[in-house]
Amino acid sequence: xxxxxxxxxxxxxxxxxxxxxxxxxxxxxxxxxxxxxxxxxxxxxxxxxxxxxxxxxxxxxxxxxxxxxxxxxxxxxxxxxxxxxxxxxxxxxxxxxxxxxxxxxxxxxxxxxxxxxxxxxxxxxxxxxxxxxxxxxxxxxxxxxxxxxxxxxxxxxxxxxxxxxxxxxxxxxxxxxxxxxxxxxxxxxxxxxxxxxxxxxxxxxxxxxxxxxxxxxxxxxxxxxxxxxxxxxxxxxxxxxxxxxxxxxxxxxxxxxxxxxxx
Amino acid sequence: xxxxxxxxxxxxxxxxxxxxxxxxxxxxxxxxxxxxxxxxxxxxxxxxxxxxxxxxxxxxxxxxxxxxxxxxxxxxxxxxxxxxxxxxxxxxxxxxxxxxxxxxxxxxxxxxxxxxxxxxxxxxxxxxxxxxxxxxxxxxxxxxxxxxxxxxxxxxxxxxxxxxxxxxxxxxxxxxxxxxxxxxxxxxxxxxxxxxxxxxxxxxxxxxxxxxxxxxxxxxxxxxxxxxxxxxxxxxxxxxxxxxxxxxxxxxxxxxxxxxxxxxxxxxxxxxxxxxxxxxxxxxxxxxxxxxxxxxxxxxxxxxxxxxxxxxxxxxxxxxxxxxxxxxxxxx
Amino acid sequence: xxxxxxxxxxxxxxxxxxxxxxxxxxxxxxxxxxxxxxxxxxxxxxxxxxxxxxxxxxxxxxxxxxxxxxxxxxxxxxxxxxxxxxxxxxxxxxxxxxxxxxxxxxxxxxxxxxxxxxxxxxxxxxxxxxxxxxxxxxxxxxxxxxxxxxxxxxxxxxxxxxxxxxxxxxxxxxxxxxxxxxxxxxxxxxxxxxxxxxxxxxxxxxxxxxxxxxxxxxxxxxxxxxxxxxxxxxxxxxxxxxxxxxxxxxxxxxxxxxxxxxx
Numbered sequence: 086x087x088x089x090x091x092x093x094x095x096x097x098x099x100x101x102x103x104x105x106x107x108x109x110x111x112x113x114x115x116x117x118x119x120x121x122x123x124x125x126x127x128x129x130x131x132x133x134x135x136x137x138x139x140x141x142x143x144x145x146x147x148x149x150x151x152x153x154x155x156x157x158x159x160x161x162x163x164x165x166x167x168x169x170x171x172x173x174x175x176x177x178x179x180x181x182x183x184x185x186x187x188x189x190x191x192x193x194x195x196x197x198x199x200x201x202x203x204x205x206x207x208x209x210x211x212x213x214x215x216x217x218x219x220x221x222x223x224x225x226x227x228x229x230x231x232x233x234x235x236x237x238x239x240x241x242x243x244x245x246x247x248x249x250x251x252x253x254x255x256x257x258x259x260x261x262x263x264x265x266x267x268x269x270x271x272x273x274x275x276x277x278x279x280x281x282x283x284x285x286x287x288x289x290x291x292x293x294x295x296x297x298x299x300x301x302x303x304x305x306x307x308x309x310x311x312x313x314x315x316x317x318x319x320x321x322x323x324x325x326x327x328x329x330x331x332x333x334x335x336x337x338x339x340x341x342x343x344x345x346x347x348x
Numbered sequence: 349x350x351x352x353x354x355x356x357x358x359x360x361x362x363x364x365x366x367x368x369x370x371x372x373x374x375x376x377x378x379x380x381x382x383x384x385x386x387x388x389x390x391x392x393x394x395x396x397x398x399x400x401x402x403x404x405x406x407x408x409x410x411x412x413x414x415x416x417x418x419x420x421x422x423x424x425x426x427x428x429x430x431x432x433x434x435x436x437x438x439x440x441x442x443x444x445x446x447x448x449x450x451x452x453x454x455x456x457x458x459x460x461x462x463x464x465x466x467x468x469x470x471x472x473x474x475x476x477x478x479x480x481x482x483x484x485x486x487x488x489x490x491x492x493x494x495x496x497x498x499x500x501x502x503x504x505x506x507x508x509x510x511x512x513x514x515x516x517x518x519x520x521x522x523x524x525x526x527x528x529x530x531x532x533x534x535x536x537x538x539x540x541x542x543x544x545x546x547x548x549x550x551x552x553x554x555x556x557x558x559x560x561x562x563x564x565x566x567x568x569x570x571x572x573x574x575x576x577x578x579x580x581x582x583x584x585x586x587x588x589x590x591x592x593x594x595x596x597x598x599x600x601x602x603x604x605x606x607x608x609x610x611x612x613x614x615x616x617x618x619x620x621x622x623x624x625x626x627x628x629x630x631x632x633x634x635x636x637x638x639x640x641x642x643x644x645x646x647x648x649x650x651x652x653x654x655x656x657x658x659x660x661x662x663x664x665x666x667x668x669x670x671x672x673x674x675x676x677x678x679x680x
Numbered sequence: 681x682x683x684x685x686x687x688x689x690x691x692x693x694x695x696x697x698x699x700x701x702x703x704x705x706x707x708x709x710x711x712x713x714x715x716x717x718x719x720x721x722x723x724x725x726x727x728x729x730x731x732x733x734x735x736x737x738x739x740x741x742x743x744x745x746x747x748x749x750x751x752x753x754x755x756x757x758x759x760x761x762x763x764x765x766x767x768x769x770x771x772x773x774x775x776x777x778x779x780x781x782x783x784x785x786x787x788x789x790x791x792x793x794x795x796x797x798x799x800x801x802x803x804x805x806x807x808x809x810x811x812x813x814x815x816x817x818x819x820x821x822x823x824x825x826x827x828x829x830x831x832x833x834x835x836x837x838x839x840x841x842x843x844x845x846x847x848x849x850x851x852x853x854x855x856x857x858x859x860x861x862x863x864x865x866x867x868x869x870x871x872x873x874x875x876x877x878x879x880x881x882x883x884x885x886x887x888x889x890x891x892x893x894x895x896x897x898x899x900x901x902x903x904x905x906x907x908x909x910x911x912x913x914x915x916x917x918x919x920x921x922x923x924x925x926x927x928x929x930x931x932x933x934x935x936x937x938x939x940x941x942x943x
Contacts, residue, residue, distance in 0.1 A: 107858075107859055108860065111859075111860045111863045111864055112863075114864060114867055115863060115864075115866065115867040117867075118867040118868070118870045118871070119870060122870055122871055122873065122874065123722075125874070125878055125879050125880070125883075126726060126733070126874055126878060128878075128880075129733055129734050129878035129879075130726060130729065130730045130733055136729050136730070137729065256704070256707070258704075258707050258711070259706075259707050259710050262707075262710060262711050262714050263710075263714065265714075266714045266717065266718050269718055270718065270721055275718075275721070275722045275725055276722075276725050276726070280725070280728075280729060281725060282724075282725060282728045285725070
C-alpha cells in the first residue's frame with residue numbers, strides 16, 4: 086500500500102481544489118438550503134407546543150447538526166469515480182502505483198475540506214442567531230463521533246459502489262435521481278425519522294439512508310435511548326459491510342469488463 | 349467603386365486593469381482602496397479601407413489587433429477616436445449595421461454542436477431575415493465553392509477542423525455582408541485546407557466585392573490574399589501599405605547572397621564586420637551576408653573584388669524574418 | 681410576425697439538439713415524477729403532525745406546491761435553459777462565444793431569453809396542473825371564476841418576477857465572470873416551496889421586498905384559495921413590472937460593461 090504517494094496526492098488535490106473554491110462554495114450553499122427550509126417549516130409547525138415532544142430550539146439543533154453531518158458525509162463518487170470510468174480515463178489511474186481508491190479519497194478529502202470551510206462558519210453563525218438547544222453528555226458525544234465516522238464510511242462506500250456501475254451503464258441520471266429522492270425522504274432531511282408516519286418510519290429504520298445522515302444527528306440531539314443507539318450502530322455496520330462487499334465484487338467484475346472492452 | 353467603407357481616425361483603447369498583489373492581505377486591501385493601472389492597447393491608430401479591398405492586420409500577440417477588430421465590429425467601445433464602418437458607427441451596434449458585417453473567429457465556433465450545419469444555417473437565415481429560398485440558394489452556392497456538400501448533413505461535432513471552418517465561413521456569409529472580419533481563420537488547419545480557404549476568399553471577394561479584413565500569423569495567408577498590410581505593434585500602426593514594400597521600408601538591412609567559383613575555407617567574420625556585415629550562413633561555395641542598407645553597395649564592391657563571384661544577389665530580407673525581428677526586438 | 685417565427689425556429693433547433701444529445705424522455709419523466717412525489721410526500725409528512733401551517737391547510741399548501749411546479753416548469757421551458765447557456769456552467773460570457781450573440785441583428789435580451797427550449801418541461805407543467813386540480817378537489821370548495829382570474833393574473837406576474845430575478849442574477853456575471861450566480865438563485869428559490877409567512881420576520885421581509893422569491897409562489901396560491909386581497913394582487917403585478925424593468929436595465933448595463941473590457 087503506497088501511503089506516502091497517497092498522502093501526497095491528497096495534499097496536492099486539496100491545494101488545487103482551493104483554487105476553485107467559489108464554485109464549491111456555491112455547491113455547499115445549495116446543499117445547506119433544503120435542511121434550512123425544512124427547519125423553518127418545522128419551526129412554524131411546532132409553534133409553542135412542539136411536535137411530539139420536540140420543541141423549537143430542538144428542531145434548530147437537529148437541523149443545524151444535520152447540515153454539518155450531511156456535508157461531512159455527502160458522496161461525490163459519481164463525479165470523482167463514475168465520470169472517470171465513463172470517460173475512459175480510468176487507465177491513467179490504473180497505470181499509477183497507487184490504488185485508485187486513493188484517487189477517490191483525495192478528491193473526497195479535498196472537497197470536504199473546501200466545503201466545510203464554507204459550511205462550518207455559516208452554521209455557527211446561524212447557531213448564534215437561532216439559539217439551538219444543545220445538551221449533550223460525554224458518552225453521547227462519543228457515540229455521536231463513532232456513528233459519524235461510520236456514517237461517513239457508509240455513505241462513501243455506498244456512493245463508491247453506485248459509481249462502479251459506470252462500468253456497465255453509460256448514464257447514471259436515473260439512479261442518481263432515485264437515490265437523491267430516497268435520501269431526502271428516509272435519511273431524516275424532510276423530517277426527523279421519529280416524525281415520519283408509521284410505515285415510512287419502519288422502512289427508514291431498515292434502509293441504509295438514515296444511517297448516512299440522520300442517525301448521528303439523532304444521537305447528538307438526544308432522541309435515542311442507549312438500546313436504540315446500539316441497534317442503530319449495528320444496522321449501520323451491517324450496511325457498511327454489505328456496501329464493501331458490493332464494491333469489491335463490482336470492482337473485480339467491472340475491471341474485467343473494462344479491460345476486455347479496451348477501456 | 350472607390351468609396352471608403354472603413355474609416356478609422358485616431359482610434360485609442362485603454363483598459364483599466366485592477367492591480368493586485370498576491371496574497372490575502374492584498375485581496376482585502378482591494379476592497380478598501382482599489383488600485384488600477386491603465387493599459388494602452390491601441391494608441392491613435394488611423395487608416396482607411398476602400399470597398400472591395402482585402403486587408404491584413406498583422407502584429408505580434410498582444411499588439412492590439414484583436415482589440416482593433418473588436419472595435420470595428422462594435423464588440424468593444426473605443427476610448428477615443430472616430431470609427432466608421434459601412435456607413436455606421438460600430439459602437440452604436442445598430443441592427444442595420446450588424447446586418448452588413450460578419451465575423452469569423454478562428455478559435456471559437458458559432459455552429460450548434462450536436463446537429464448538422466444545415467440547421468445552424470437555417471436559424472441564422474431566420475435571424476438575419478433572409479427569404480427561405482434565398483437561404484437555400486446561398487447555401488448551395490457557397491457549399492459548391494467550398495466543396496462541402498457532403499458534410500452539410502453531418503453533426504458538426506463529427507466534422508474535422510477544416511470542415512468546421514468551411515461551415516463557419518458559410519455561416520458568416522449567408523447574409524452577404526459588405527464587410528467580413530476574419531480573426532485567424534486558418535489557425536490549426538492543414539496546408540490543403542488552408543489553400544482551399546484562401547482560394548475561396550479570393551473567389552468570394554471577386555464575385556461580391558466584399559471587403560475583407562483579416563488577421564493571421566501565417567505569412568502564406570497574407571501573401572496570397574492581401575494587397576495591403578496594416579502592421580500593429582505595441583498598439584501603434586507602424587506600417588500601412590503594400591506587402592512587398594514592407595520589407596523594404598521597415599528593414600534597414602539588405603541580404604547579399606554570393607556564390608563563388610571555388611569552395612572557401614571559413615570566412616573570417618571579423619573581416620566583414622567592419623562593414624557592419626553579419627554572416628548569416630555559409631555552405632561550400634555559397635554564403636549570405638546581412639548588411640546595413642547603406643553599406644550594401646560598398647560591400648558588394650568589396651565582394652566582387654575579393655572573390656571570383658559566380659552569382660551575386662542583393663535582396664530584401666524575407667518578410668517573415670523582418671516581421672519576426674520586429675516582433676522580437678520591438679524595434680525596427 | 682418576426683419574433684414568433686424566430687421563436688419557432690429556436691424551438692425547432694432546440695428539439696433537434698435534444699434528440700441529437702440523446703436526451704432521454706424517460707429519464708426526464710422519472711425526474712419529474714420523483715420531484716412531484718418528494719414534494720407531495722413532504723407535505724403529507726408535515727400534515728400528519730399538524731392541521732394547519734400558519735393559516736395554510738393541507739389543500740392550500742398543496743395548491744402552493746402546484747404553483748411552485750408550474751412556475752418551475754415555465755422557467756425550465758425556456759427561461760432557465762436559455763440563461764444557463766449565457767451564464768451557467770460552460771457559460772458564453774466566460775468562453776467569449778457571447779461575441780457571436782452580440783453580433784446578431786436582433787435584440788440581445790430577447791435572444792438570450794428565448795433561444796433554448798426544453799420541451800420536456802411541459803411534463804412538469806402538466807404535473808403541476810394535476811396537483812392544483814387535486815388540491816382543489818380536496819378542499820371540496822369550488823374556485824369561483826373571479827379567483828381563477830386573479831390566479832391567472834398573479835401567475836403571469838409571478839413568472840415575470842421569476843424571469844426578472846433570474847435575469848438580474850445572470851447579469852451579475854458581467855461583473856464577475858465565471859461565478860455561478862444562477863446556482864445561488866436556484867438555492868434561494870427552494871424557499872418558495874412553502875408559504876412565505878412561515879419564515880421568521882427578517883427572512884420574510886427579504887423574500888418579499890428584496891429578492892421577492894416568496895411572492896412568486898405564495899400570492900398565486902393565495903389567489904387560488906380566495907385569500908388574496910386586491911391590493912396584494914396589485915402589489916404582485918407592480919413588483920413584477922418594476923423588477924422586469926430593473927432587471928432589463930441591469931442586463932443592458934452588463935452588456936455595456938462587457939463591451940468596455942472584453943479583450
